[in-house]
Amino acid sequence: MEVNYSGDIMTLNMGPQHPSTHGVLRLELKTDGEIVADAIPHIGYLHRCFEKHVENVDYAGVVPFTDRMDYCAAMNMELGYVLAVEKLMGIEVNERTRYLRIIMAELGRIASHLIAAGTYGNDIGSFTPFLWCFRDREDILDFFEETCGARLLYNYNCIGGLTQDIKPGLEDKILKFLDRFEPEVDNLNRLLSDNFIFIKRTADVGILSPEKAISYGVTGPNLRGSGVRFDVRKDEPYLGYEEFDFDVQVGKGEHGRLGSCWDRYMVRIREVLESCKIVRQAIAKLSPGDVRENVPKRIKPPKGEVYMRTECPRGELGYYIVSDGSPKPYRLKVKSPCFTVMSAFRDMCKGTMIADVISILGSIDIVLGEIDR
Amino acid sequence: MESIAQLLQKIPKYDGLPEMLQALIPIIVSSIVIFALLALAVLFMVWLERKVSAHIQDRLGPMVVGGWHGWAQTIADALKLLLKEDIVPESVDRVLFKMAPFIVFLGAFAAFVVLPFGASSFVTDLNIGILYIVAVSSLSVIGIIMAGWASNNKYSLYGSMRAAAQVISYEIPAAVAIMTVVIYVGSLSMVEIVRAQEGGFLNWFLFRNPFLFLAFIVYFIASLAEVNRTPFDLPEAESELVAGYHTEYSGMRFAFFFLAEYANMFLVSSVAATLFLGGWTAPFSILQFIPGPVVFFVKALVLIFIQMWMRWSLPRLRVDQLMYINWKVLLPISFALILGAGWMAIL
Amino acid sequence: MNAQEIAALLSEQFGDRILESKPEELNPWSAVDPSSILDVCRFIRSDSRLEMDHLELLGGVDYEDRIEVVYVVYSMKHHHRYTLKCLLPREDPHVSTVESVWSVANWHEREAFDMFGVLFDGHSDMRRILCPDDWEGYPLRKDYKAPESYRDMPV
Numbered sequence: 001m002e003v004n005y006s007g008d009i010m011t012l013n014m015g016p017q018h019p020s021t022h023g024v025l026r027l028e029l030k031t032d033g034e035i036v037a038d039a040i041p042h043i044g045y046l047h048r049c050f051e052k053h054v055e056n057v058d059y060a061g062v063v064p065f066t067d068r069m070d071y072c073a074a075m076n077m078e079l080g081y082v083l084a085v086e087k088l089m090g091i092e093v094n095e096r097t098r099y100l101r102i103i104m105a106e107l108g109r110i111a112s113h114l115i116a117a118g119t120y121g122n123d124i125g126s127f128t129p130f131l132w133c134f135r136d137r138e139d140i141l142d143f144f145e146e147t148c149g150a151r152l153l154y155n156y157n158c159i160g161g162l163t164q165d166i167k168p169g170l171e172d173k174i175l176k177f178l179d180r181f182e183p184e185v186d187n188l189n190r191l192l193s194d195n196f197i198f199i200k201r202t203a204d205v206g207i208l209s210p211e212k213a214i215s216y217g218v219t220g221p222n223l224r225g226s227g228v229r230f231d232v233r234k235d236e237p238y239l240g241y242e243e244f245d246f247d248v249q250v251g252k253g254e255h256g257r258l259g260s261c262w263d264r265y266m267v268r269i270r271e272v273l274e275s276c277k278i279v280r281q282a283i284a285k286l287s288p289g290d291v292r293e294n295v296p297k298r299i300k301p302p303k304g305e306v307y308m309r310t311e312c313p314r315g316e317l318g319y320y321i322v323s324d325g326s327p328k329p330y331r332l333k334v335k336s337p338c339f340t341v342m343s344a345f346r347d348m349c350k351g352t353m354i355a356d357v358i359s360i361l362g363s364i365d366i367v368l369g370e371i372d373r
Numbered sequence: 374m375e376s377i378a379q380l381l382q383k384i385p386k387y388d389g390l391p392e393m394l395q396a397l398i399p400i401i402v403s404s405i406v407i408f409a410l411l412a413l414a415v416l417f418m419v420w421l422e423r424k425v426s427a428h429i430q431d432r433l434g435p436m437v438v439g440g441w442h443g444w445a446q447t448i449a450d451a452l453k454l455l456l457k458e459d460i461v462p463e464s465v466d467r468v469l470f471k472m473a474p475f476i477v478f479l480g481a482f483a484a485f486v487v488l489p490f491g492a493s494s495f496v497t498d499l500n501i502g503i504l505y506i507v508a509v510s511s512l513s514v515i516g517i518i519m520a521g522w523a524s525n526n527k528y529s530l531y532g533s534m535r536a537a538a539q540v541i542s543y544e545i546p547a548a549v550a551i552m553t554v555v556i557y558v559g560s561l562s563m564v565e566i567v568r569a570q571e572g573g574f575l576n577w578f579l580f581r582n583p584f585l586f587l588a589f590i591v592y593f594i595a596s597l598a599e600v601n602r603t604p605f606d607l608p609e610a611e612s613e614l615v616a617g618y619h620t621e622y623s624g625m626r627f628a629f630f631f632l633a634e635y636a637n638m639f640l641v642s643s644v645a646a647t648l649f650l651g652g653w654t655a656p657f658s659i660l661q662f663i664p665g666p667v668v669f670f671v672k673a674l675v676l677i678f679i680q681m682w683m684r685w686s687l688p689r690l691r692v693d694q695l696m697y698i699n700w701k702v703l704l705p706i707s708f709a710l711i712l713g714a715g716w717m718a719i720l
Numbered sequence: 721m722n723a724q725e726i727a728a729l730l731s732e733q734f735g736d737r738i739l740e741s742k743p744e745e746l747n748p749w750s751a752v753d754p755s756s757i758l759d760v761c762r763f764i765r766s767d768s769r770l771e772m773d774h775l776e777l778l779g780g781v782d783y784e785d786r787i788e789v790v791y792v793v794y795s796m797k798h799h800h801r802y803t804l805k806c807l808l809p810r811e812d813p814h815v816s817t818v819e820s821v822w823s824v825a826n827w828h829e830r831e832a833f834d835m836f837g838v839l840f841d842g843h844s845d846m847r848r849i850l851c852p853d854d855w856e857g858y859p860l861r862k863d864y865k866a867p868e869s870y871r872d873m874p875v
Contacts, residue, residue, distance in 0.1 A: 019611050052860055087746070123612045126689070128685050195688060200691075212823070217774060228796070305749075320790065330781075331860075344823070355689075
């Protein structure tokens with residue numbers, strides 16, 4: 001949209017307390033009537049000094065801190081960290097641990113994408129999808145609760161294995177859930193994704209071209225929404241993802257230009273079904289074993305540094321760990337997917353309308369806990 | 374009002390009162406009756422909305438207060454709102470801020486005076502009834518702008534500006550759609566309009582001819598926008614504007630906005646029921662034993678249910694799309710309809 | 721390309737401006753002369769053999785005698801990763817910005833400034849990002865002492 005800003009500019013502070021900033025984010029909007037001339041994000045309201053804290057705890061003690069970064073996908077956060085430390089120490093985990101980690105990570109991805117889709121519906125003004133999504137997410141949280149006792153911050157992965165094995169019979173419950181859940185995705189599509197008003201509101205809004213997306217370091221579903229076929233699980237597999245048969249979903253630009261809010265939203269919905277496929281395959285491959293077989297007695301990695309990244313629901317999460325040979329990390333730096341996509345946000349918002357700012361913000365699906373750390 | 378005045382006449386020594394009082398008392402009594410009716414209807418509608426939304430969303434809604442399906446929940450909520458502290462923020466324009474909720478409510482309330490609930494249950498039958506409704510119900514826009522301006526809050530300002538633009542724009546197609554009916558009846562009186570539809574559902578204007586059917590749809594869409602219901606709930610779009618023009622309100626004043634919103638919903642549904650669905654007349658002659666007001670309420674409730682159904686299923690439009698629908702879709706259609714209906718009426 | 725080849729290519733291209741290379745390590749890296757980091761970044765971004773189009777991570781590490789700025793770069797096309805490092809003095813560290821090469825560097829550099837006090841010359845918007853604008857000190861430095869109070873509020 002080509003707009004000339006001739007009128008007076010009014011500054012509108014959106015947040016840090018606002019229903020749809022998904023946490024404590026402040027957007028400084030320069031508005032001319034309903035049109036947004038500039039949207040400047042101010043972050044840091046949830047800064048909890050994660051990187052400073054972890055320099056003062058031992059390697060095993062970092063795991064609960066990682067949970068609290070992206071509290072919507074805590075399983076995936078801690079998985080990235082333990083994989084980084086295992087890479088640093090050269091630990092290989094056994095098969096059962098690997099598959100259980102994949103099952104949990106993919107269930108976590110489903111739960112996280114359900115939050116993303118539900119809250120996005122809420123942002124666009126439709127409240128019902130939100131509760132439908134949370135109903136199904138609730139079942140996944142029940143599985144997590146049964147496995148590790150917590151519903152939100154799990155502390156389930158540990159360096160070299162898992163804190164405990166799953167309870168007998170959980171596999172069947174998960175399979176039963178998937179059978180029930182997969183048709184629900186079609187229901188959600190009928191209610192929200194294919195809704196005429198929803199498409200009008202999200203297609204052709206907040207375009208992020210592939211070149212721009214790569215330059216801004218955008219990753220995960222947001223990058224794939226721009227049509228770039230890149231997924232860490234496929235392109236740099238970890239945990240044996242190469243053994244699994246699944247597709248990388250990309251935005252196709254069915255409605256309007258490629259890289260719109262609708263594309264990003266739809267990639268998530270399609271990814272949920274891919275995750276279901278992976279979980280089914282992983283459950284079929286599950287063999288008996290001891291999940292604590294490879295857990296080291298004392299964790300003291302050698303001197304050195306490591307960078308490890310995993311595909312999280314919100315993009316690729318990287319851990320850069322510097323070890324000085326002591327039991328505590330010398331430096332731990334997190335590459336946060338939401339942080340990078342947030343830096344592209346200002347570019348995407350220029351010249352849109354106030355309602356579009358909300359729909360762009362919802363479509364990039366940020367969690368402030370991870371941006372601010 | 375006549376019937377209330379007649380009832381009052383039966384009170385002994387009523388004639389002995391001064392003339393001034395004799396004229397005033399019926400007005401006051403009928404206002405109280407309408408207000409009580411309205412409050413009761415709104416309480417029921419809020420409960421219904423919560424139940425409808427709950428069942429659409431795969432949950433149960435209020436189940437505890439009052440025993441049977443939480444029927445007393447809204448009564449408890451209303452009491453809570455009335456007992457709350459009356460907060461007036463420091464930097465608001467106090468006079469306008471306090472006045473606004475009542476003006477908004479007044480617009481909805483005053484329109485009820487001419488609604489014919491039954492063959493003889495109405496306050497008054499103005500010969501320009503429908504025109505009066507259109508005029509009075511747009512009064513609430515003034516209250517909304519007052520609330521938005523006086524709150525000294527940018528979100529409120531946005532909300533009220535959106536509301537003003539939206540309500541005023543959508544009044545045009547709504548009024549034009551109403552005119553198609555008026556062409557047939559030849560009168561603006563609400564009672565006359567209902568009488569013209571007596572004798573079964575085939576005589577309802579909804580089913581008279583395709584132009585009127587389309588006029589009903591145009592009116593229904595425009596009325597959704599007038600009462601700020603989804604998909605046209607931009608003035609109070611909670612995900613964009615926090616709560617729109619009533620962001621700064623709480624307690625009893627907020628309750629008045631709430632009351633006005635539901636009263637308006639009830640009003641537009643009643644008007645639609647009167648104009649197109651035959652008002653108090655029964656759809657089949659077998660059902661004529663049912664009292665008129667009951668038939669009227671059932672028809673209004675069906676329309677209210679459709680409003681709720683849409684609210685909990687559809688997302689929200691954007692401002693430019695909203696204006697597009699009004700000026701480029703609804704308005705041309707409604708003009709074509711008035712031509713078509715006029716042509717059919719001549720035939 | 722594997723890490724050895726990348727290190728060799730960089731040394732061949734930039735000669736002694738590449739101070740040190742450790743391609744055999746778990747996380748292969750090269751230390752670059754801070755004054756030429758922008759040239760190196762431009763080269764690895766545009767050279768058809770490297771095409772490092774994805775800046776994965778940019779952050780500081782405080783080694784008590786020096787501050788390192790670490791650039792982890794990855795090529796989406798060739799699927800290879802390499803790490804560049806700039807060794808800076810602890811007093812008044814500054815290095816040129818790579819914002820023009822990868823847009824995402826803008827925010828990463830602001831974070832490195834916020835946490836380590838590294839100034840990025842030529843940066844378009846060098847403000848603190850996570851801490852409040854009037855915060856004192858650079859929290860992730862090893863000798864940082866948390867203040868007792870901030871604006872009369874106990875920390």
